[in-house]
Amino acid sequence: MSSQPTLPISNPQPTTTTTTQTQQSSFPSIPVRAIFTRLSGYARSAFSNRRPWTELIDRTAFSRPDSLSDAASRVRKNAAYFRVNYLTLLALVLALFLLSHPFSLLTLIALLAAWLFLYALRPSDQPLVIFGRTYSDPQILVGLGLITLIVILVTSVASLLITAVLVGVAIVCAHGAFRDPEDLFLDEQESTGFLSVLGGSGSSGPASVVGQTMMHRI
Secondary structure, eight states: OOOOOOOOOOOOOOHHHHHHHHHHHHSOOOOHHHHHHHHHHHHHHHHTTOOOHHHHTOGGGBOOOSSHHHHHHHHHHHHHHSHHHHHHHHHHHHHHHHHTOHHHHHHHHHHHHHHIIIIISSOTTSOEEETTEEEOHHHHHHHHHHHHHHHHHHSSHHHHHHHHHHHHHHHHHHHHHHBOGGGSOOHHHHTTOGGGGGSTTGGGSHHHHHHHHHHHHO
């Protein structure tokens, strides 16, 4: 009885998994959870300084300004006192405009995500590799700039944002001009300014995270 020849057994390597892991490792890892944690902490810190909405809509405190200079003075004082409330109103107006135009909203989200994850928040020591090609920071910056410019020119994102900001500023100015600030405590608030809430959290704010990365790249 003759023995049958032994067939060679091949052990193929999982090249697909290795290739996928290699492609995934080429994209830089970004601490998304840490970023959102700092954003949520900044939002809570900012909203803790807001004024009661009952003061904002107190009907007994509204009166017609005596002159244009009086209206400008009221806007300045009310903006210093209700700065967080006014910023919230501007954000609500912008959100309403964007929600009424879903395509512009999705386009804006895609642009912001591209800028954040591909340039602003990407570690500078980790190059961006897409389909086996490495891109430097200047190339990424030029590419994102061209894409943003093309998107703004061919879509209505820019006009929508400008319209929303103008409407929000008009609402804020109208309220500030007719809201009498005589019953408000303005000594501390006048020295801080309207946009001081953007830098009130110091280095813990989201602007510092992006700003430090941008300055490091420059």
